[in-house]
Amino acid sequence: MYDAVILGAGMSGLAAGIRLAHFGKRVCILERHTAIGGLNSFYRAGGRDYDVGLHAMTNYREPGAGHGPLMRVCRQLRLSRDELALAPQTGSAIVFPGVRLEFTNDFEHLRAEVHRQFPSQKDGFERLVAGLADYGDLGKPHVAHSAREAVAGWIDDPFLAEMLFCPLLFYGGPRPHDLDFGQFSILFRSIYMEGFARPLAGIRPLLKLLVRKFKDLGGELRLGAGVRTIVSAKGAAKALVLDNGEEMPVRCLLSSAGWRETMQVCRPADPALPAAGEISFVESISILNVAPATLGLDRTVTFFNDSPRFRYGRPDDLVDLHSGVICIPNNFAYDEPMPAGCVRLTALANFDRWNDLDAQAYGDA
Amino acid sequence: MTSAEIQEAILDILSDIAPDEDLSKLDPAVPFRDQLELDSMDFLDIVMELRKRYRVQIPEQDYPALASMASTVEYLSPRMKDISCTTR
Numbered sequence: 001m002y003d004a005v006i007l008g009a010g011m012s013g014l015a016a017g018i019r020l021a022h023f024g025k026r027v028c029i030l031e032r033h034t035a036i037g038g039l040n041s042f043y044r045a046g047g048r049d050y051d052v053g054l055h056a057m058t059n060y061r062e063p064g065a066g067h068g069p070l071m072r073v074c075r076q077l078r079l080s081r082d083e084l085a086l087a088p089q090t091g092s093a094i095v096f097p098g099v100r101l102e103f104t105n106d107f108e109h110l111r112a113e114v115h116r117q118f119p120s121q122k123d124g125f126e127r128l129v130a131g132l133a134d135y136g137d138l139g140k141p142h143v144a145h146s147a148r149e150a151v152a153g154w155i156d157d158p159f160l161a162e163m164l165f166c167p168l169l170f171y172g173g174p175r176p177h178d179l180d181f182g183q184f185s186i187l188f189r190s191i192y193m194e195g196f197a198r199p200l201a202g203i204r205p206l207l208k209l210l211v212r213k214f215k216d217l218g219g220e221l222r223l224g225a226g227v228r229t230i231v232s233a234k235g236a237a238k239a240l241v242l243d244n245g246e247e248m249p250v251r252c253l254l255s256s257a258g259w260r261e262t263m264q265v266c267r268p269a270d271p272a273l274p275a276a277g278e279i280s281f282v283e284s285i286s287i288l289n290v291a292p293a294t295l296g297l298d299r300t301v302t303f304f305n306d307s308p309r310f311r312y313g314r315p316d317d318l319v320d321l322h323s324g325v326i327c328i329p330n331n332f333a334y335d336e337p338m339p340a341g342c343v344r345l346t347a348l349a350n351f352d353r354w355n356d357l358d359a360q361a362y363g364d365a
Numbered sequence: 366m367t368s369a370e371i372q373e374a375i376l377d378i379l380s381d382i383a384p385d386e387d388l389s390k391l392d393p394a395v396p397f398r399d400q401l402e403l404d405s406m407d408f409l410d411i412v413m414e415l416r417k418r419y420r421v422q423i424p425e426q427d428y429p430a431l432a433s434m435a436s437t438v439e440y441l442s443p444r445m446k447d448i449s450c451t452t453r
Contacts, residue, residue: 023413067402071385076406080384 001249002028002220005240007227008256010038014210016254018077021217029219030242032226036211038256042204048340050285051202055301055327055344058171058190060088060105060197068194069186083209086197087332089300094163096305101163105195118160128154133185143182150181162310167191167303169312170325170346176278176313196300200334230266237266278314280351288341292328297343300331312348318365320348366445371438378414382407393434415441419448 004020006013009031020027035041040053059070063081074081094101099117103110111129115122128151133143148165155161165179168187173179179187199205211221226243230253237253255262260274288295305323312323324347330338357365366374376388379401386401397403411431415421421444423431430440 023417067404072404072406075382076410078381 001251002026004028004252004254005030005248005250006254006256007262008032008038009036009211009221009223010256011040011207011210013038013254013256014207014214015073015077016256017214017219017221018210018217021214021219022078027214027219029214029221030225030227030240031221031223032243032257034224036221036223037203037207040203040207042202042207048287049202049204051204051329051344052283054203055171055325055329055346056089056196056198056332057084057086057206058196059194060086061194062088062105069190070194077210077213079209079213084206085199087200087334089196089198090331090333091299092167092196092301092303093299094166094303096159096163096166096310097308099159099163103192105197107193110192114160118157121155121157121160124154124156125160132188133182143185144180147179147181147184148177150184159308162305164188165312166305166310166323167301167325170303173312174277174279177311196332198329198332200332200336200338202329227265230262232266232268276351279312280314280349280354281346282319282349282354283344283346286343286345288343290341291337292330292341292343297326297328298331299326300328302326315348315350318350318353323348366448366450368438368442370450371441371445372434374419375411375434375437375441378411378418381414382410391434393438396432397434398432419445421445421448 003025004027006017006020006027006029009029013029013031014036017027017029033041035043037053040051042049042051044050057070059068061068061071067075071081074084088105091102091104093103101110101113101117103113111125114125118125131150131154148161151161151164152158155164168179168184168191169177171191172183172187214221227240228243229241230237231239231241237250240248240250240253242248260276263270263273292298303323303325307322310323311320324345327344327346329342329344354362354365372393376391379386379388379397383401383403388401391397391400397408408428408431412423412428415423421441427440431437
């Protein structure tokens with residue numbers, strides 16, 4: 001019997017596995033899919049590598065510029081920053097009708113942009129920065145009140161507020177329109193005050209690094225091992241039934257599969273099954289035979305919105321084309337250029353509408 | 366283990382937890398926190414590494430004793446005196 005079983009071989013499941021295995025626990029990670037990565041994964045098709053999910057690592061800091069959350073996670077996993085081989089972004093932008101805010105991994109750049117283009121909001125912006133919840137150490141209480149209300153108390157130009165919210169919602173907003181203020185503070189720091197970086201070969205080497213570390217520590221990883229049922233008694237998981245019928249007793253179970261996804265396979269069933277979230281995305285990936293910068297696509301990540309108000313929620317149509325995120329993986333400061341040009345476009349989507357399509361209609365869409 | 370060996374063991378743990386820190390100039394009398402960028406998880410890792418490597422159990426109420434190198438060695442000396450250096 002394992003000391004711990006972990007559901008999901010994404011970054012969080014692998015990280016949890018490494019920690020437990022490092023401290024001598026017998027750990028098994030069960031992954032339903034035949035590939036690792038979960039929400040941030042990769043695939044190969046037609047001789048090319050594609051990343052899905054994560055556009056960039058956030059929380060990037062230059063060497064020597066203090067630690068922050070990313071380096072803390074590395075320490076806990078006994079990884080050196082060199083092993084991540086991260087290349088910083090070259091510059092991103094938030095583009096709304098008539099206004100464009102540029103930002104880089106140097107927060108002073110965004111600060112100067114806001115001061116210049118929204119002079120009346122200068123003091124409010126500084127109060128917002130000073131008022132961010134301090135998550136400098138772990139174990140601080142959750143700050144659950146509305147970030148929209150908190151920000152409105154400092155920034156009275158709703159247009160600027162929408163622009164600042166746009167990247168944070170796209171990269172970390174689980175719910176429509178608003179964020180918890182604590183989550184807003186984490187995202188604000190990770191995106192604006194720290195920044196974006198990416199390894200030349202994308203997410204694949206990072207995930208492989210985690211798997212290698214986990215296996216070197218004696219951890220066991222089983223792919224294609226979906227869990228059909230979590231058998232519980234007195235509120236604790238006792239056993240798993242896998243999709244192939246195999247039964248596995250558990251002493252300690254950690255799930256990275258999501259709250260609802262985990263609860264809905266528990267037996268006896270919990271009557272208070274949490275509702276599914278409303279936010280979904282579609283992503284399209286284009287491969288170009290030229291460097292994207294030669295077409296004028298010279299930013300790393302562009303967050304755009306073409307309407308007076310930015311609407312972050314579930315669209316009525318398949319896709320909401322009024323806003324989105326354009327990521328150009330070529331535009332990071334790598335030591336050597338990427339082999340091909342690539343444009344990734346992410347937009348809000350309506351999951352139910354996509355789910356209702358048959359295979360033919362899905363392909364056409 | 367002697368006090369010097371315990372200090373060596375702590376330095377070895379610190380170099381694993383915080384490979385990017387310069388430990389050569391560490392002042393044993395000054396709290397780790399004032400010289401190194403360590404957070405609460407790092408301190409917990411020192412405790413867990415001691416348990417993993419030397420099977421020393423440190424109860425939570427004793428964690429303040431691990432503030433500096435000098436206080437850590439003083440605290441651990443009676444608890445690790447019968448441990449051989451090669452336990453690891």
